[in-house]
Amino acid sequence: MDLDFDKPIKDIENKIAELKTLNLKSKVNFASEIKVLEKRCQEQIRSIYSNLTPWQVVQIARHPKRPVLQDYISLIFNSFIELHGDRIYADDQALIGGLATLDKHRVMLIGHNKGKNTKENIERNFGMAKPEGYRKALRLMKMAEKFRIPVLMFIDTQGAYPGMEAEKRGQAEAIAHNLTDMAQLEVPLIALVTGEGGSGGAIGIGAGDVILMLSFSIYSVISPEGCASILWRNAKFAPEAAEALKLTAPSLLKMGILNEIVEEPIGGAHRNHEETARNIKMSLIRHLDTLNQIPLKKLLKQRFEMYARMGKP
């Protein structure tokens, strides 16, 4: 998928590629032209990506080449032992978790598990978890509490799965239960929105001591399309809704929803997975170092006060 606002960048990139093949085939040297174009390409990326509309950010947050949990697991963590199942009904591949090491830190890693292609996405239900996913997440959080290790939560979902079976097995109860128990969980909780933070499905693993967002991720109470179809009576007003909902990281930081933005490379995470992963890793280690120093009583008090302040008049 090419983003329409990315076209000027793509055009230059294509030209560079063309010149590079010509360089190999012919005797003429295009090195200086290539250099000029590469510089222009960087400028173009910089200018486009520093003036994005909220709707364009939504497109980037949903970009199929954007890194997913599996990428982050291999790029950030030294090891990962996946743990399966909610012990009640099933193992949800849309929301996975397990024991992970991050340099010297041992953590419980939980996250929405979008796929990288159609086959993977079907297996993982496009990262839309069912009650069993949220219940597995809670089971792993409780285990983290028992093991005294912090919990990292990677959020990237359109939302909790809106299906008949999910309703039947108590999607609402599963999310509510997580929110209530997270409020008292006796280990540090760090939430990071990496792509789409879709409503209840996101916050179901999102009520952390620290809430972080990648710079081109989004976090919203409802999808722009859903909001537009209700308040504008037509989903095609999604760009207007995206604007009104203030769902980008800078807006949410200003509103006091987030603690911090984790910068993506210029041009978005989809252009450079490694750099994105490095930035996340640095941020996570810094927050783990800080949170691990806080005595439990104070940690719980801070968490309580953080949520008590949310939207306070």
Add this chain to the structure above:
Amino acid sequence: MAWLKKTDVKSKIPGNLKLNIWTRCPACQAHIYKQEWEKNLKVCPKCNYHGGITCTERLDLLIDPGSFEELYPDITPRDTLNFKDEKGSYENKIKETISKTGLNEAVITGYGKINNRKVALAIMDFRFLGGSLGSGTGEKIFQTAMAAVEHHLPYIIVSASGGARMQEGMLSLMQMAKTCTGIAQLKKKNLPYLSVLTDPTSGGVSASYAMMGDVNIAEPGALIAFAGRRVIEQTIRQKLPDNFQTAEYLLEQGFIDIIVNRKNMKDLIGKILDFNQRK
């Protein structure tokens, strides 16, 4: 539009007979004498459909007369996002809703007595922006939970809500975590929390405090859901069972403890609270 006028029977009724003395049950379509409908607490005498009631009507049904002490009556919604949609600004919508309903938020909170036992209460009102969970709503529900903790009281929340309040964006979604933080405090202090789910209780409200009662009580036929029926039908492309997402369905699936008729609600809550021997 001449054909419209022809069928406009009402305009043919002489003015003095135009009294609105009948109402129609939205469920079974039965014509009911309005006085009877009111006397029956807006419950259809034919099919037991439980119609929507206001928070003050609910209060009268649940607590001892004259026992209500309101808390945080001045909290109102605020348009932090400066939200505008096709029909105008959220700010104007707030003003209209306040003047139309006479309420300041989608919930009233306070203390009251049930059979002479003091409790903390939050009662939602669907007329106020669909009972949606905004920052003011969340703040009142949270603060009342804290008041219950401080005064060692049981907490009763009566929900009636379409879910989170879109016009407040993420501040609204965060109210789910905030209200559950309050509920977690009650749990920690072993204080009873009874959740009453009325028609409708859905979205962000069902996925936070409404589902977390020690006892979840519902009114007959109430719609209780996470996702909307239409969204689900679009997702799975098949028809859903008729009783899907009703109180009865949720009881069958194990998410509701008990369904009770409106007129017996106070009595039931009183009886349940009597069982709490923890002092």
